[in-house]
Amino acid sequence: MFGYLTGFDTDVFDQFDRMRRQMDRMFGEVSRPAGIRSLAAGTFPAVNVGVSEEQVDVYLFAAGIDPKTLNISLQQNLLTVEGERKIQYPEKVQFYRQERFSGQFRRVLTLPEDVDPDQVSAHYRDGVLQISVKRREAVRPRQIEVK
Amino acid sequence: MSESKEMKTREGSEMKAQSEQDVFLRPAVDIYEDGHEITLRADMPGVSRDRLQVQVDGNNLAIEGQAAIDMPEGMEALHADVRTTRFRRSFTLSNELDSGNINAEMKDGVLTLHLPKRAELQPRKIEVSVG
Numbered sequence: 001m002f003g004y005l006t007g008f009d010t011d012v013f014d015q016f017d018r019m020r021r022q023m024d025r026m027f028g029e030v031s032r033p034a035g036i037r038s039l040a041a042g043t044f045p046a047v048n049v050g051v052s053e054e055q056v057d058v059y060l061f062a063a064g065i066d067p068k069t070l071n072i073s074l075q076q077n078l079l080t081v082e083g084e085r086k087i088q089y090p091e092k093v094q095f096y097r098q099e100r101f102s103g104q105f106r107r108v109l110t111l112p113e114d115v116d117p118d119q120v121s122a123h124y125r126d127g128v129l130q131i132s133v134k135r136r137e138a139v140r141p142r143q144i145e146v147k
Numbered sequence: 148m149s150e151s152k153e154m155k156t157r158e159g160s161e162m163k164a165q166s167e168q169d170v171f172l173r174p175a176v177d178i179y180e181d182g183h184e185i186t187l188r189a190d191m192p193g194v195s196r197d198r199l200q201v202q203v204d205g206n207n208l209a210i211e212g213q214a215a216i217d218m219p220e221g222m223e224a225l226h227a228d229v230r231t232t233r234f235r236r237s238f239t240l241s242n243e244l245d246s247g248n249i250n251a252e253m254k255d256g257v258l259t260l261h262l263p264k265r266a267e268l269q270p271r272k273i274e275v276s277v278g
Contacts, residue, residue: 038226045192046228052221059216061192061229063256092181099175100190109226127192127256128216 037108044085044101045129049109056111056133063127064100072131074120077111079131171235174210174258183269185244185262191234192256199253201260203246209237210258243268 045062064085071082087102111133119134174189191199193214200211214232240246243264250261 043228047226048224048229049226050218050222051225052219052223055219056225057218057222059229061256063190063192065255087177089177089179090181093179093186094181096178096180098177098179100177100188101175112225124255126195126214127190128214130217 037110039107043107044105045107047107047109049111051112053135055135056115058109058111058131058133060107060129060131061127062105062129065124065127065129067124067129070122070124070129072120072122074111074115074117074133076117077113077115079109079111079133080106081109081129081131082106170231171211171233172229172231173236174212174234176236184264187238187258187260187262189234189236189258189260190256191253191258193232194234194253194256194258196253199251199258201249201251201258203240203249206240206242206246207237208240208246208249208260208262209235210260211235212258 045060047061048059050057050059058079058081060081062083062085064087065083069084071080073080082105084104085102087100112135114136115133116136117133120131122129122131124130174191176190177186177188179186189210191210191212191214193216194212195215198213198215200209202209202211212234214234216232240262245263245265248263250263252259
């Protein structure tokens with residue numbers, strides 16, 4: 001009765017399922033106060049920020065954008081992402097729902113102070129822009145040797 | 148031997164906890180119609196083609212997707228607009244749509260569905276004779 005357009009490969013699915021659970025666990029338990037530059041929930045694009053000892057990862061959930069239109073800058077620890085999603089609609093159609101964001105967007109995020117603006121990389125895949133910024137060596141916990 | 152058994156139990160309880168919390172993201176959609184078809188576009192960032200499901204059951208159309216994001220071990224969330232990674236939304240179709248010929252495309256996290264109208268039901272211009 002069910003028509004699947006695509007089938008799931010069980011092994012691959014299990015692997016992603018594990019990844020999802022890890023992600024859900026990680027991002028599901030946030031109860032910090034809102035940042036001064038944070039925008040209202042539902043603003044395009046949605047943003048998640050994860051930190052580890054080595055790096056800070058910023059995920060922008062921006063489906064259907066041309067990565068060439070993105071302008072990403074990092075000034076000290078202030079990350080600014082600007083871009084545009086211009087949706088072209090055909091003429092002479094009747095609309096029932098028009099919920100998807102169309103236009104310019106800008107998000108400004110305050111990252112931890114120890115990020116290194118010289119070590120930034122950005123990738124766009126399946127509608128998610130991932131920006132990774134390394135943290136400076138000095139703040140990472142170091143093993144002190146006793147002589 | 149006992150170690151592997153313990154692992155299994157833990158995995159099992161984790162699975163159970165997951166199925167209890169059925170939280171889905173509701174993708175934003177655009178839906179519009181012309182003379183031949185209805186087009187539906189949905190934002191499902193992070194979902195690739197192989198983790199997308201489009202199901203038609205009778206008159207019910209369900210779209211579902213699983214976002215996968217590469218994430219290093221030991222990460223902690225600093226900010227999270229998105230708190231789950233599963234998208235789901237469903238719609239009721241009407242009879243004039245040819246549900247056997249729905250066409251789906253996935254590109255950069257945007258799902259596009261073309262729902263054609265049955266050929267015999269496509270609008271015909273009715274001539275009005277004057278006289």
